[in-house]
Amino acid sequence: MRGRHCRSGRTGRKRRQKQQSHVDSVSLCHQPQYVRLMRFLHKQGFVSTLLQPALFSDTGRGLQTLKTIKPGQLLISLPESCLLTTATVLSSNLGHYIKSWRPRLSPLLALCVFLVCERHRGEASDWFPYISVLPTSYTCPAYFTDDVMAVLPASVRRRALDQREAVQEIHSSNLDFFRSLQLILSLPVEDVLTYEALRWAWCSVNTRSVFMSHPSNDFLSGQDVYALAPFLDLLNHRPDVQKSFCLQVKASFNNTTRCYDIRSVSGTPHFQQAFINYGSHDNQRLMLEYGFVAQGNPHSVVYVDTDLLCDALKRDRSLDQKIKFLRENDFLNNLTVSSEGPSWRLMTALRLLSLPQTLYHQWKAVLLGQAVSEEREEWSLQTARTLCQCLLQDTCKALDKIFFLLQHCDQLTREQLEVVQALRQEEKCILGSCLEALDGMWGQRDGLLSCQPDVGSVS
Incomplete structure (x- = not known):
């Protein structure tokens, strides 16, 4: 019996591993744009024998291993001459205009203008092989329509609007510089350096650049870390990536060889996708900065913003005073819930909000994580549950609206909505699990109240 159990266990594990690791992929190496790209890079001294461009059924374009990879193996060593940096821009025909312009441009704007002008040149550009494989549009908030913005969570909508407005401001505030470039453009500058073109370039740099510190110079203003x-x-x-059947890699610039190196962290068989970890980012940040949502992201949470807190506690007559106190002590930022329940910061903020004036003197104890009384703890847990229910209701309404919009939209809007839909569906799962966790906390306590306390009594 024990032997049968062991065999069944091994078979089950192998079956599960096969299901988890099986992803359809198609090589892109023979497509004309990738042939041009590799020829362009080979001329600069780059050769790749371990990874190839491929199209994966789960993630889209990526890099696939051609051979079995060992931990610590050097996979990519991209010469500095292959990198597009501000040094590239300043040495181009744009360099004279940028160097003489006042006020000085930012490194980001310099790269954006270069990308737009080189795309305008088409095949005459040395960088055409690279520009031709860049996405033609993005699913970053800078591209979002008003309808898509409206179905974002409130906590991320403001930042998404800020991003869109920031790109608009960059374009509108640099029109004079754009006009100075007319001599090197074959069409009117208004037809080349449009808002749409700058938005595309901004998203290209923002989502695809790697970190590389450059020395300061007299021609650009601000920190230069893009490549x-x-x-x-x-x-x-x-x-x-550490828990999955795929190749994990790390990146860094080698100052000795002057190459940007990609080295494996884990080993993997051939024909697997290679992945890199951008950091411990939740899906809201991934969507804002990169335009995608990662499935099964262990870092994802749902944010509770100040407006929701105030709306839920509006009957508390001393709410303004308490909110001011929380703001002064930096306890209104990063209030979150996860699948495991409310975060420590959220529960601490709620405990502070639960204090009546007669117990204000206990605020230091609360900041240290102490519960004031059973009654105040009950109030805090119930309020956390109310907040989760409000967030879940908003999420469900948004998903219904997204479903409707998907029936009446073009392809570009569809791609944007699908990213937001994935974010909202994840939030729905997190909030459902959080409510279950709160029910567990509630059930463990003795003498709990059968209904939500009157918030007005707190003051």
Whole structure:
């Protein structure tokens, strides 16, 4: 019996591993744009024998292993001459205009303008092989329509609107500089350096550049840490890469060889996708900065913003005073819930909000994580549950609205909605699990109240 159990266990594990690791993929190496890209990079001294561009059924474009990879193995060594940096821009025909312009441009704007002008040149551009494989549009908030913005969570909508407005401001505030470039453009500058073109370039740099510190110079203003890395930027992010059947890699610039290196962290068989980890980012940040949502992201949470807190506790006559106190002590930021329940910061904020004036003197104890009394703890847990229910109701309404919009939209809007839909569906799961966790906490306590306390009595 024990032997049969062991065999069954091994078979089950192998079956599960096969299901988890099986992803359809198609090589992109023979497509004309990738042939041009590899020829362009080979001329600069780059050769890749371990990874190839491929299209994966779960993530889209990425890089696939051609051979069995060992931990610590060097996979990519991209020469500095292959990197598109501000040094590239300043040495181009744009360099004279940028160097003489006042006020000085930011490194980000310099790269954006270069991308737009080089795309305008088409095949005459040395960088055409790279630009031709860049996405033609993005699912970052800068691209979102008003309808898509409206179905975002409130906590992320403001930041999404800020992003869109920031790109609009960059375009509108640099029109004079754009006009100065008319001599090197074959069409009117208004037809080349449009808001749409700058938005595309901004998203290209913001979502695809790697970190590379550059020395300051007299021609640009601000920190210069951007580098666009052809081929290397095909690597996809995976938050749980250490726990999955795939190749984990790390990136860094080698100052000795002057190459941007990608080295394996884990080993993997051939024909697997290589992934890089951008960091411990939740899905809201991934969507804002990169335009995608990662499935099964262990870092994802749902945010509770100040407006929701105030709305839930509006009957508390001393609410303004308490909110001011929380703000002054930096306890209104990063209030979250996860699948395990409310965060420590959220529960601490709720405990502070639960204090009547007669117990204000206990605020230091609360900040140290102490519960004031059973009654106040009950109030805090019930309020956390109310907040989760409000967030869940908003999420369900948004998902219904997204379903309707998906029936009446073009392809670009569909792609944007699908990203937001994935974010909202994840939030729905997190909030459902959080409510279950709160029920467990509630059930463990003795003498709990059968209904929500009157918030007005807190003051």
